Amino acid sequence: MMSQSVNKSDVETTEKDTDFGRQLAQARKAQNYTVEEISEHIKIPVHTISVLESSDLEKLPAPTFAKGYIRAYAKFLEISEDEVLEKYSLAVPRDEESSLRPRSNLPGEASSQSPLVKSITMLLIIAGIAAVIFGSFKYYQEKAGAMEGELDNRAQSYTGSSLDSPAINPSETEQNPGLSGDDKLLVGQLDSSEDMSAATDEQDVAAVAGDTDNEERPALESEVETVTEEEIVAEQAAENDIIEFFAENGSWMEVRDANNARLFYNMVPVGSTKVIVGKAPFSVTMGNAKTTRVVINDLEVDMTGYIRPNNTAIFRVSTDGQDIIIQ
Template identity: 25%
Template sequence: MVEAVEKNKDEINCGDRLANKRKEKELSVNQVAREIKIEPHVIEMIENNDFESIGAPVFVKGYLRQYSELVGLDPELIIEKYNAINSIEDSPPIVNDSVDQISKYVLTPKIIIIAIFVILISLGVLATVFGIFGNNEPVVIKMETETESLEPLLPPVSELPIDSSEIQMDETLEMETETESLEPLFPSIADEFFIEENMMNLNIIYSGLCWTEVFDANGERLFFGLGDQDREVNIKGLPPFDVMLGAADNLLEIKLEGREYNVVDSVRRGEVLRFTVVDDQT
């Protein structure tokens, strides 16, 4: 009976089968890890059937598929053997601690704007307090004294000649003042037109499940969730876009305004990939 159980276990042991096939092809663990772009210790976990230490089943299946294709085994058969060992249903991918650590120290434009508002409000409160409790009375007294000293020097109003040119100058100054008061309204309207005109469409296409988070130029989060080969992510916002992926190998293609976009200057830690999408037509 024990021999039958051991034999059945060997039949569904996908880790040993992958390891044996790798050795037949005279490949090292490091070579396999380099080809499928994962860490060597993950290959060792797969060959030891230590799948729980790797992470979510969706990641494990992706690694098994890549490994089996590399060594010439049927991916569906290997995944079937994995399912026989791990009967747990697929669950959404769990983001690594490294993602949380990155998110803690990311200084987004939104945080910067909030900090500036807090500083401005604090300065306004301080200015108000100093204005209330400051030494205002001596200034008033001084102004009144100066006014009184000038009164004898001023002739009666009826004796002053009225110059029409002075009246025109006063009217001109009033018009200029009104124009200046309206000027601050125009930049805000221009900004709205600028933002609307520069909005761009970002399209992310996947080959498998991938946790995704996207921010726009204003620090507003436009998307947070799972992408899949059956669920593309389509976003409209103001570039540049800050993109973070939890399963980088499942990224198939990125399009900006319908054009294929090549990712540059990306930062990768394990399966976590972060990069910025900018308008490459400007």
């Protein structure tokens, strides 16, 4: 009989030690607070406060959250937080508390928020960006080198020995003057100085014949003047167009006239000027276009829009009065 009384007393003591909610409820009532007032002050739902005061473990949230609510409630009532939490810990089964406890990092396991992981991640990102930049630079460098090599090879192939036909220098062209049936002066090219001399003799004979037949042919000029080579060249330049190239860094080029006749096909040395006389429009293909100036009939040509990425240019150019026509 005595033993049963002792066991009953122990059970009541244990229940009292684990009834954390009763302590909270008694403290609240002692300070004349309602559940709603407590809820408004500590920002915990009324339902949760009621569950805490009834010590209903099944309706309480996970131990981590429940302890937070108990601590806030006890602090507001100015009672011992540790005492209430100790009773709660005795009431909560060990296996439930341990299963809901946040998992800590295992020994040797690096957290994704650790400075080491952040540093390694940052280094990998920087290395990736550097690799992309280096690869792009290498690619464009090799591409530029290949284009430059191609231009050099093409420029070397445009030498005097490898051309299909020699360059035409209008200033060195000899002319063949003569008279037509209408008494007009005709200009043609001579192949040698002997032909020039023969033509001059024929002109002298024609002039003498004209003097003797002056009475029969009153409209014919009484005298034919000797035409010099300089006068012929000047007359040819007046009838044709003049295109000039100023190659600051040298330039290979091909120039054709309106009849598609090749006037020039060679290299222009560094710092040199090339003057070509022919019939416009001129078809021009040239290298080193960015450092080469083009002037046609004393008008400078703006060929900016025709310069290609590889520093070459292909265009047709002519003039109409003071206007330049380029295409």
